Amino acid sequence: xxxxxxxxxxxxxxxxxxxxxxxxxxxxxxxxxxxxxxxxxxxxxxxxxxxxxxxxxxxxxxxxxxxxxxxxxxxxxxxxxxxxxxxxxxxxxxxxxxxxxxxxxxxxxxxxxxxxxxxxxxxxxxxxxxxxxxxxxxxxxxxxxxxxxxxxxxxxxxxxxxxxxxxxxxxxxxxxxxxxxxxxxxxxxxxxxxxxxxxxxxxxxxxxxxxxxxxxxxxxxxxxxxxxxxxxxxxxxxxxxxxxxxxxxxxxxxxxxxxxxxxxxxxxxxxxxxxxxxxxxxxxxxxxxxxxxxxxxxxxxxxxxxxxxxxxxxxxxxxxxxxxxxxxxxxxxxxxxxxxxxxxxxxxxxxxxxxxxxxxxxxxxxxxxxxxxxxxxxxxx
Amino acid sequence: xxxxxxxxxxxxxxxxxxxxxxxxxxxxxxxxxxxxxxxxxxxxxxxxxxxxxxxxxxxxxxxxxxxxxxxxxxxxxxxxxxxxxxxxxxxxxxxxxxxxxxxxxxxxxx
Numbered sequence: 346x347x348x349x350x351x352x353x354x355x356x357x358x359x360x361x362x363x364x365x366x367x368x369x370x371x372x373x374x375x376x377x378x379x380x381x382x383x384x385x386x387x388x389x390x391x392x393x394x395x396x397x398x399x400x401x402x403x404x405x406x407x408x409x410x411x412x413x414x415x416x417x418x419x420x421x422x423x424x425x426x427x428x429x430x431x432x433x434x435x436x437x438x439x440x441x442x443x444x445x446x447x448x449x450x451x452x453x454x455x456x457x458x459x460x461x462x463x464x465x466x467x468x469x470x471x472x473x474x475x476x477x478x479x480x481x482x483x484x485x486x487x488x489x490x491x492x493x494x495x496x497x498x499x500x501x502x503x504x505x506x507x508x509x510x511x512x513x514x515x516x517x518x519x520x521x522x523x524x525x526x527x528x529x530x531x532x533x534x535x536x537x538x539x540x541x542x543x544x545x546x547x548x549x550x551x552x553x554x555x556x557x558x559x560x561x562x563x564x565x566x567x568x569x570x571x572x573x574x575x576x577x578x579x580x581x582x583x584x585x586x587x588x589x590x591x592x593x594x595x596x597x598x599x600x601x602x603x604x605x606x607x608x609x610x611x612x613x614x615x616x617x618x619x620x621x622x623x624x625x626x627x628x629x630x631x632x633x634x635x636x637x638x639x640x641x642x643x644x645x646x647x648x649x650x651x652x653x654x655x656x657x658x659x660x661x662x663x664x665x666x667x668x669x670x671x672x673x674x675x676x677x678x679x680x681x682x683x684x685x686x687x688x689x690x691x692x693x694x695x696x697x698x699x700x701x702x703x704x705x706x707x708x709x710x711x712x713x714x715x716x717x718x719x720x721x722x723x724x725x726x
Numbered sequence: 727x728x729x730x731x732x733x734x735x736x737x738x739x740x741x742x743x744x745x746x747x748x749x750x751x752x753x754x755x756x757x758x759x760x761x762x763x764x765x766x767x768x769x770x771x772x773x774x775x776x777x778x779x780x781x782x783x784x785x786x787x788x789x790x791x792x793x794x795x796x797x798x799x800x801x802x803x804x805x806x807x808x809x810x811x812x813x814x815x816x817x818x819x820x821x822x823x824x825x826x827x828x829x830x831x832x833x834x835x836x
Binding site for chain 1: 757758759761773774775776777778779780781782807808810830831
């Protein structure tokens with residue numbers, strides 16, 4: 346008799362725990378890890394200027410300039426420009442590194458403007474794929490980082506052997522490792538993504554990325570970038586990396602009755618074929634990341650989204666292939682899809698194509714009440 | 727005076743041994759995707775990087791460099807754009823002078 350009573354009390358207690366606010370650290374961190382999280386937030390919000398290394402090309406002067414709303418680590422309204430060139434004959438994707446790709450920075454320091462008369466990096470000419478890239482939230486990405494490669498590979502079904510019309514496959518980085526971060530799932534680890542972002546987004550070199558981006562493939566003019574390399578110490582970078590790694594995914598809002606119905610409908614019409622409700626992390630030196638369930642609503646695989654959404658290739662990802670966007674925290678966004686073209690969740694669903702066409706058509710066939718319930722579910726995440 | 731001379735000699739021998747060990751150190755390794763192959767210049771361009779901060783490295787292919795494609799001995803003409811390769815190299819006589827190049831299995835385009 347005592348057992349069920351204890352279970353009931355435990356259930357009531359957990360129901361009374363208020364949902365964590367976005368921007369809070371993972372539960373279960375040690376005091377030392379929480380201290381690093383707080384110190385890392387300072388690094389994440391640190392505003393760089395040319396004298397401290399900003400640029401000479403950049404997209405933002407701090408991490409938090411883009412990942413800003415409603416908290417550091419949340420989504421933002423900036424849309425970047427990325428480029429690559431795809432050769433359909435060979436399947437080779439050229440990220441146009443020698444012409445400034447794949448990220449084309451949208452701002453230049455005054456010194457670079459004076460030296461070259463440009464206020465941003467020029468977009469390479471010729472036959473290229475150009476893409477807009479909106480700013481996603483990065484809450485809970487430490488948990489995604491801790492998902493084993495084997496778990497991602499086990500979800501792949503590149504030849505659609507189960508006949509469900511969905512054929513996810515992993516992307517691989519240029520050294521052959523399995524990718525997972527970025528809209529094309531190119532980058533294998535969160536640390537690499539963060540190190541790359543410092544230099545690509547802010548022009549801030551680190552010990553892990555000690556060389557600046559080129560100016561459209563050309564070297565930086567003498568005297569334009571006065572700060573010595575690396576412009577960020579290894580410890581400052583490690584703190585920023587820990588801040589991102591230890592950010593908790595936002596707790597879903599308590600689901601309304603409609604949202605609960607919508608969750609069932611989301612699965613019934615096939616959305617969970619790609620937006621897999623949960624992944625499991627593997628072993629990790631950080632206990633708070635070890636063997637956890639992350640309700641991310643992604644399979645971290647590439648899927649063909651159809652010609653209407655196609656833009657650029659990256660790694661093995663074809664122009665029409667995108668990694669399934671994690672939906673944890675999607676309620677925080679005000680624009681949707683990889684380039685922010687959708688201004689509502691409903692519009693985003695209706696713009697799905699390719700492998701998602703079947704689920705989209707089922708969504709279109711829902712009653713108004715069912716649609717509203719499904720959208721209420723998404724707004725609870 | 728003699729003791730000092732001996733100490734200096736020992737130090738010089740030690741330094742020479744360290745320098746000799748350093749130059750004979752194991753070659754370094756790098757893995758990346760072949761962007762281009764220039765047989766006339768004996769160079770391979772390799773895409774590497776961290777995150778989205780990508781870089782292209784120019785690798786010098788010295789005479790006698792061992793090249794393996796899918797486990798089979800080959801030459802520079804066996805290398806193709808898009809292949810993932812592991813390269814062992816030394817920074818002499820040029821930076822990034824390859825001693826061996828071998829393809830790495832990786833999932834390619836559909």
